[in-house]
Amino acid sequence: MIQNVLKETGGIGLFGIISICLFFTVFTGALIWTFLQKKSFLTTMESLPLSDGEITSELKGEAHHE
Amino acid sequence: MNIETFKYDNRVVRAFAIATSIWAVVGMLAGLLAAVELFLPGANLNLQYITFGRLRPLHTNAVIFAFVGNGMFMGIYYSLQRLCKARMFNDTLSWINFWGWNAIIVAAAISLPLGLTTSKEYAELEWPIDIAIALVWVVFCINLFGTIWKRREKHLYVAIWFYIATAITVAILHIVNSLEVPAGAFKSYSIYAGVQDALVQWWYGHNAVAFFLTTPYLGLMYYFLPKASGRPVFSYRLSIIHFWALIFIYIWAGPHHLLYTALPDWAQSLGMAFSIMLVAPSWGGMLNGLLTLRGAWDKVRQEPMLKFMVVAVTAYGMATLEGPMLSIKSVNSLSHYTDWTIAHVHTGALGWNGFLTFSMLYWLFPRLYRTDLYSVKLANWHFWLGLLGMMFYVVPMYWSGITQGLMWKQFTPDGFLQYPNFLETVLQLIPMYRLRAVGGSLYILGVLIGCYNLYKTARQGRFEPDTEAQAPALERSGHGAESGHRWLESKAGLLSVLATVAVLIGGAVEIIPMFVIQGNVPTISSVKPYSPLEVLGRDLYIREGCVGCHSQMIRPFRSETERYGEYSKAGEFVYDHPFLWGSKRTGPDLHRIGGKYPDAWHYNHMDDPRLTSPGSIMPRYPWLLTQKLETNSLPARIAALRKVGVPYPAGYEARAQKDLEKQAATIVQNLKAGMVKAESNREIIALIAYLQRLGTDIKAGQAPKTADLAPLPQTTVSLNP
Missing domain, CATH: 1.10.760.10 (Cytochrome c-like domain)
Incomplete structure (x- = not known):
């Protein structure tokens, strides 16, 4: 019975091939990209949220941490 | 260097913060009432407007779009300005975004109890409200991209990518899933039918979870966690991989909501495979968050905000491990249609979204009001009540889900159903439903204490409508020697296009074959339109x-x-x-x-x-x-x-x-x-x-049944094969 439902693969052959190629390309691309980044750049980016240019908060610093 | 002085807009952030707090209480109370109705069916007092069927969408919409929606805007409006070192693009647009969004929620709160619904989960609102949502979302997008455009910080921090992906994808999902033909002012019919409607709906439904409840909150995590712990993100490289892998994989996983249904098998398998892959980026993100706290765990002890954040990120990890497990067909055959799913989504909603929102609120209020938190002790009470409430909610629901799933499948040695009466399996769950209501109540009690604490914090401080800031103007020079991702991420437009493509591929590969290949929906000649x-x-x-x-x-x-x-x-x-x-x-x-x-x-x-x-x-x-x-x-x-x-x-x-x-x-x-x-x-x-x-x-082929209007058989018909 389950076979009845499942045997239809819907004839998606080409779509399947295109999608696996796209998936592989995008994924590998993103990985290579990431590992090409320079350390100095990454360090800057890592701490970007810590400097928001607020005049008052920089004066008061983290004094308001409970 | 040309240093510019400018002001961050705190007013709209505060407005969203107040809205999210109020809607949290409203949405969760609606949920509590719905939970009570499940063991006390008379709890609606026989009022049609608050029967379970109408209350449930009200609860889910209020929690998702009102509570989390306002929380998301609150966090984005706060962090985006600071990450871009610029005020929001346009104050009027900010306020249209705020009032428009909340007017939509009020419209939902009125229309859903009246029974005006499309019935598509998390997309229940009828067509006039759908149009309003699209318009307000466009306003948000203009404001988002406008702010990015006038930024003073050259590089787009990863949180902003998550915001961009959210903005674009939610727009696509909402429009595609809401295509409907009106039949009067408050009624419409989806242009899709049956299997196709199911696929589009769950492509939407799953990705609403992904791009409304997850990506924006991940962006917020990447901003508020380093901010609160005073430490840089553990690995920026990992955050890049997290981003691309997550948005690319998430969009394919929708069909896991339709396992073992009449959806073609290839689509089910696709959904399952991509769901399992999702563990990797999700856990990468979770670990990146938790490891950001390395060496700062002492702060977690003292700072309630960080406690909420840690539990939120952990809940994210648990929910995103469980989700893929539930997407395995054999597990799903047991879990689907049971309370297991309810447990799963509440780990996400109460833990991830809920605790992250409260974490942000506890961090923002003292800063917006230039004061200290009114009471750390009360915040700790909120934390423990919330955590305990979550446990009392989730554990009984697991128990209930697995119990019922097994009972449905239990056969006697003679090959008959052990529990042929469905009701028998329901009655087993009543104690669990009671416990769930206790859990929900504890959680809400925590939220009320939290709201009181925030209110008192606001009262003791002085609101700062604008925060002054300084930053050098951004020199818009050519990209010259820049290369690779660095060049890409400074180009918001290109980044958006690529993110859109990444998101569209998965959806297109699932949806297009379902519509163009006839064989996916075999027709049955005896199936006729409704009378x-x-x-x-x-x-x-x-x-x-x-x-x-x-x-x-x-x-x-x-x-x-x-x-x-x-x-x-x-x-x-x-x-x-x-x-x-x-x-x-x-x-x-x-x-x-x-x-x-x-x-x-x-x-x-x-x-x-x-x-x-x-x-x-x-x-x-x-x-x-x-x-x-x-x-x-x-x-x-x-x-x-x-x-x-x-x-x-x-x-x-x-x-x-x-x-x-x-x-x-x-x-x-x-x-x-x-x-x-x-x-x-x-x-x-x-x-x-x-x-x-x-x-x-x-x-119809077996028993003669003339026109659609023929009298219907009155006896029990066995349809067993």
């Missing part, structure tokens, strides 16, 4: 939110075909605009209910379910017996259905009323035979017509 009375009955079924508790999708398991009858076929749903497969069985599946009981049984059952099924937890629907069936809109409904592809003959609108009356008269006769005196123009008649039609078309 006018059945159309109205179906619309009542939608209005009352029956789909919240009853599925119409029998999976091809022996345990299901024994209980309900022949498994559901894709071709049976070609005229179902929208599909009503459902995703939870608090009550039994209804796909083969047609002809199973006499009309009079349905009449009595809707009047008071406990008359026919002692112990049932279904609410009463006495108003269906007294309210007059509204038929003025019938021609508009028939015309709209024809527009979406149901083959009613031209000019059928003129004859529809007559056909309707004829069928109603037959049902009144049947009721009379069952000792029930009923008028033919009441809503219950239409509902009975629809219920008696359900799942009967495929039997």
Whole structure:
């Protein structure tokens, strides 16, 4: 019975091939990209949220941490 | 260097913060009432506006779009300005975003209890509100991209990418899933039917979770976690991989909501495979968050905000491990339609979204009001009540889900169902439902304490409407020697295009074949459009939110075909605009209910379910017996259905009323035979017509059944293969 439902693969052959190629390309691309980044750049980016240019908060610093 | 001085807008951030706090209480109270109704069916006081079926979408919409939605805007409006070192693009747009969004929520809070719903989960709002959502979202997008455009910080921090992906994807999802043809001011029919509607809906539903509840909150995590711990992100490289992998994989996973249904197998497998892959980026993100706290764990002890954040990120990790596990077909065959899913989503909602929102609120209020938090002790109370509440919610739901799933599948040694009466499996769960309500109450108590704490914090401080900041102007030079990702991420436009492409691929690969390849929905010649009375009955079924508790999708398991009858076929749903497969069985599946009981049984059952099924937890629907069936809109409904592809003959609108009356008269006769005196123009008649039609078309070849309006069989029919 389950076979009845499942045997239809819907004839998606080409779509399947295109999608696996796209998936592989995008994924590998993103990985290579990431590992090409320079350390100095990454360090800057890592701490970007810590400097928001607020005049008052920089004066008061983290004094308001409970 | 040209240093510029400018101001961050705190007003709109505060407005969203207050809104998210208020909606948290409202949305969760609606959830609590819904939870109570499940063990105390009279808790709606027989008011139709707050029956479970109408309350559930109100609860989910309030929590998702009101509580999390406002929380998301709060966090984005705060962090985006600071990450871009620029005020929001346009203050007026900010306020249109705020008032527009909250007006939509108010419209939802009015329309859903009135039963104005499309019935598509998390997309229940009717078409005028859908249009309003699209417009407000466009305003948000303009404001987002405008701010990015006028930024003073050259590089786009990863949080902003998550915001961009959110903005674009939610727009696409909302528009594609909401394509519908209006039949009056407050009624519409989805342009998709059956299997296709199901696929589009769950492509939307799953990615609403992904791009409304997850990506924006991940962006917020990447901002607020380093901010609060005073430490840089553990690995920026990992965050890049996290981003691309997550947005690219997430979009494919929607079909895991439809495992073992009539959806073609290839789509199910695709959904399952990508769901399992999702563990990797999700856990990468979680670990990146937790490891950001390395060396700062002492702060977690003292700072309530960080406690909430740590639990939020951990809950994210748990939910995103569990999600892929639930997407494995064999696990899903047990978990689907049970409370296990409810446990899963509440780990996400209460833990991830809830705790992250409170974390942000505890961080923001002292800063917006330039003061200290009113009481760290109360915040700790909130934390522990919330955590305990979550446990008391989630654990009973696991227990309940697994218990019921196993009971449904249990056979006796002789090969009969051990629990053939569905109700028996429900009664086992009542203690768990009570415990769940206790858990929910604890959580809400925590939220109330939190709101009080925030209110007192605001009272003791002085609100700072604008925060002054300084940053050098951004020199917009050419990209010159820049390369690779660095060049890309400074180009917001290109980044957006690539993110859109990444998101579109998955959706397109699933949806296009489903529409262009005929073989995906094999037609069944005996399946005919609904009669006018059945159309109205179906619309009542939608209005009352029956789909919240009853599925119409029998999976091809022996345990299901024994209980309900022949498994559901894709071709049976070609005229179902929208599909009503459902995703939870608090009550039994209804796909083969047609002809199973006499009309009079349905009449009595809707009047008071406990008359026919002692112990049932279904609410009463006495108003269906007294309210007059509204038929003025019938021609508009028939015309709209024809527009979406149901083959009613031209000019059928003129004859529809007559056909309707004829069928109603037959049902009144049947009721009379069952000792029930009923008028033919009441809503219950239409509902009975629809219920008696359900799942009967495929039997047309076996039992002679002339026009759609033929009297329906009154005896229990065995559909077992």
